Amino acid sequence: DPKDCKDCPLRNKCTKSKNMTKVIERHLWEEFREYADEIRHTMEWKEIYPQRKETIERVFADCKENNGLRFTRLKGLKKNQQNAWLIFACHNLKKMSLWRGKYRRKPSKNSINPPKYTKKDNFILEIAYIQ
Structure with missing residues (x-):
């Protein structure tokens, strides 16, 4: 409120505006940045963050090293x-083919029923086109 700033001794440090108002501009997503910063200091985040190097960042490292994304x-x-x-599409196809081999279960000779799959297994099998 300009009335509050009118007699303030720090007004010259705060604003040079003639109408004694200060305009604060915030980025559109600043609220989300602050929320992410709060999450970053929780114990749960500290436990799961080290796994990034084994999962997400590993994909980029493999593609960079093996597929010429360095230059x-x-x-x-x-x-x-x-x-x-194209490189990442091929990388995803490679992962799907590895899943296909991993989740292809053969029923044992003694059992009549095929093996039971979990919901996650069924999803992966659906992606890999083997049902």
């Missing part, structure tokens, strides 16, 4: 973006 051989943002998409 670019193409000119232009669009060509490089399409190249990266």
Whole structure:
């Protein structure tokens, strides 16, 4: 409120505005940044954060090292973006084929019923097109 700032001794440090108002601009997502910063200091986050290097960041490291994402051989943002998409699509296909081998269970000779799958197994089998 300009009335509060009118007689304030620190007004010159706070604002140089003639109408004695201060405008604070915040980024559209600043609220979410603050929320993420609060979460970052919780015990749960401290327990799960070290797993990033084994899961999420491992994908980028593998693609960078094995698929030539360290340097670019193409000119232009669009060509490089399409190249990266192709590399990550191939990476996902590789993961799906590994899942396919992992989740292909053969029934034992003594049992008549096929093996029981969990909900997660069924989802992975659906993705890998083996049911």
